[in-house]
Amino acid sequence: MSSTRLYLYYRQGCHLCDDMWQHLEQIRADTAAFEVNLVDIDSTAELKTKYGLLIPVLEAGGKAICNYYLDPVALEQHLKRLSV
Numbered sequence: 810m811s812s813t814r815l816y817l818y819y820r821q822g823c824h825l826c827d828d829m830w831q832h833l834e835q836i837r838a839d840t841a842a843f844e845v846n847l848v849d850i851d852s853t854a855e856l857k858t859k860y861g862l863l864i865p866v867l868e869a870g871g872k873a874i875c876n877y878y879l880d881p882v883a884l885e886q887h888l889k890r891l892s893v
Contacts, residue, residue, distance in 0.1 A: 813843040813891055815874070818850050818866040825877055826865040832879040833867070842888050 817833065819826035833845050850856040850864060860866055866876040867884070875883050 813888060814869065815843050815845050816848055816868045817845050818848050818856065818860050818864055818868065820850055820864050823864055829865040829867065829879045832881075836881070836884070 815833075817826070817830060819830065830845075830847070837843060837845065848856065850860045863876045867874045867879065869887060874880070874887050
């Protein structure tokens with residue numbers, strides 16, 4: 810099981826969120842280098858205020874890796890930093 814935990818902040822019905830999730834699942838299936846926890850920003854007013862129109866946001870350790878679209882280079886760099 811992977812020890813790297815990523816968080817995908819999303820909203821139901823968001824096509825960008827669906828796209829990022831699908832891309833993450835493809836990469837995860839190939840590498841098994843991370844786990845993704847889905848967090849619906851509409852579940853709390855705080856998340857809705859924090860993320861608003863920035864979604865989807867891929868985050869790890871309280872820091873954003875990318876938003877709107879999956880940035881595979883930024884994800885790879887993040888994973889490499891953790892493995893050093």
